[in-house]
Amino acid sequence: MDSEIAANRSSIFDYKSVKEIYHEIQEVYLRDHRPWVIGYSGGKDSTTALQLIWYAILDLPEEQRQKKIYVISSDTLVETPVIIDYINDSLEKINEVAIQSKMPFEAVKLTPIISESFWVNLIGRGYPAPSKTFRWCTDRLKIKTADRFIIDRVTQYGEVVVVLGVRKSESATRAQVMNLHKIKDSVLSRHSRFPQAFVYTPIEDFSVDDVWSYLLQTPSPWGNNNRDLLALYKSAQAGECPLVVDDTTPSCGNSRFGCWVCTVVTKDKAMEALIDNGEEWLEPLLDFRNYLAETQIPDKKHLFREYKRMNGKVQYNRDGSGNIIRGPYKLEFCKELLTSLLQAQIQIRKNGPNPEFNLILPEELHEIRRMWQMNRGDWQDSLPEIYKEAIGEDLDWVKDDLGMFTSNEDNLMDQICANHDVPLKLVKKLLEAERQVQGMSRRSSIYSKIDDILSEEWRSEEEFTKKNISNLPAEV
Incomplete structure (x- = not known):
């Protein structure tokens, strides 16, 4: 009944008060012993969901706040620096205030395993930049990281409730998917892949105006300023890049916050807007992203990519054109990409707010070096030299004790x-x-x-x- 009313009203607050929403959350929380896992991206929707839940649980007597609530945020390791700084600060505050207030919340930042990170796949394995037809990044960087956490909690507790800040009004497709998995006579839905996980969407009937109305009228319980979040949106004119937990949840697109290196979209409008609004130190990231996007131009692919697929076979387009479906980036181009990335890192450290900011982690560099040597025939062991030339110093490189071939043999x-x-x-x-x-x-x-x-x-x-x-x- 509520959803039918919501469909015909402009605002959820026309027929449901904030207190009633809190009461529903409390009922769901106290109904069983399943822990909650809240997806938090730092954007307006996930912030609204988390804030509603926080105030609802805060209204409960302390002895009833026993069930664990995990707040998970996926860091793809290629998030826009401005956004990841905001998220890291928020997670730290959430944990501090939760302890002080004796609340059952625990914020956890999730990252992909190093062997599956963006740079290890792109520069190490030579995966071409993600596109609409080959979006290999979402599953590896977002879905799998959230999946591992959910599976671990299921193993520990038996069942869990995953809480998502998603809204039906975002799109007709989103509404259709949400309705498809709904459990009859329940506010919960079935998880699309895990039978031991349920999904709760407390803001599913909110409009975008409802979201901002609530955030601007209700202070953040963990000490953030929601007007700073509004300013961030205004400066980037962006939508929210959601915590992705399955293939039905869209990742980023158009002018959304998300990975600064994303080439799925034609232009990174959010990054361009941030730069136009005073964040000029981000320009090296936009330049690198645009450089990467050029490798997707059909007439230029032969310059960057092998003519064979990763399995060593040659494959043609099925359209009868006779065009080859190109494989991974050539090793020499991967070396160029790494050099450009390290040069961008130097500029970000010099002109940005954090002089120690890493665009690529040392662990990723070690893994890329190993892959180049073992899988791509880089007997010259060129990565340490590339790093030293770009950065001006050495990392603590692992000495070869596995009998790797060297430049002499090469x-x-x-x-x-x-x-x-x-x-x-x-x-x-x-x-x-x-x-x-x-x-x-x-x-x-x-x-x-x-x-x-x-x-x-x-x-x-x-x-x-x-x-x-x-x-x-x-x-x-």
Whole structure:
């Protein structure tokens, strides 16, 4: 009944008071022993949901505030610096005030595992910049990080309630998805993937005006100034990048706060607006993002990307055009990207508010170095030199104790392969496969690895194109 009324009224407050909303939250909270996991992105919607819940629980007697409430925020490690600073400050305040007020809240910042981070995938593995047709980032950077936390809590408690600050009025698709998973005669919904998790959306019937009306009339209980949040939105003219917990929840797009490096959108209007409104120190990030976006221009892809896919095969578009579907970024271009990123980091540290700000973490650099050496034939071990040239100092690099090949072997092998007209990358890959099973008592896997390597396309792009130009198949 409430949702029907909401659909016909401009504001939820026309038919439901804030006290009634608090009462509903209290009823849901006290109904069972399932802990709550609140998705908090620092934006207006998630802030409204968290603030409503905080005041509702605060009204309960202390002895009834026993059920744990986790406040999780996903840091993709490529968040806009202005936003991540705001979120970090908010999480710190939430934990401080929760302890002082004897509230059951605990704020936790989630990050992707290093081997799945944005830079490890982009610069390490060579994944092309995300696009509308290949948005590999959302699952790895947001969904999986939230999933791991939810699964851990399910393992610990048996069941959980995930609280999201999402609204039906955001879009018809959002409303349809929310209604699809609704449990009959309940304010809870089924989680789209985890049967032991339920979803509660306390602001689902709020309009955007309701959100701002509540935030500007009700002070933040953990000490933030909600007018600062409004100013942040005005300066970026942005929407909110939600905590993404499944594939049905859209990630960022158009002029939304989110990852500063996002190339899914044509232009980063939020970043441009921040710069226009006085945050000029962010310009190196916008320049890098635009540089990355250029690699998606069809006529330029051959400059940046391998003509083979990651499995070593060549694949054509299904449209019959004869165009190759290009693979990962070339290693040399990945080196250029890393150099540009480190140079941007120097500028951000120099001109921004934090002289120690990292665009890329040391742990990511170590992982990229390992990948280049083991998977991409970088026997020159070029990453430490790239870092030293850009930053002017060394990291505490791991000394090779695994018998990695070096630049001496690289130079020698280059000469030998050239003399015998054998692809250098093929020999490197075969030797690396052998090195990885060296010393093992069971070596049966080496034969299938060698088979896979030899079945890859080892001709140069020019040789391959010349051979196949007269008889292009629809797909290889």
